[in-house]
Amino acid sequence: MSEFKKGNVVQLKSGGPKMTIRNIGKYDLEEDECAACDWFVQDKAPWKTENKLFPLHALKKLED
Secondary structure: OOOOOOOOEEEEOOEEEEEEEEEEEOOOOOOOOEEEEEEEOOOOOOOOEEEEEEEHHHEEEOOO
16 A cells, blocks of 8 residues: 555655645556645745646655
8 A cells, every 4th residue: 555645745755845645546557556745835934735646656756
């Protein structure tokens, strides 16, 4: 079973912004299980959000 779950705060192993897992599953053409992640592009209002699918093996869990 995966160490990841909805609501976890994660980051790409290679770095980048803190992201929140919205959902986990297999998506269309992806071979591996992926996390649908959301994150903010800037650190103050007006907030702009981005989202993307990432394979679980590319993520590391951060402390909540």
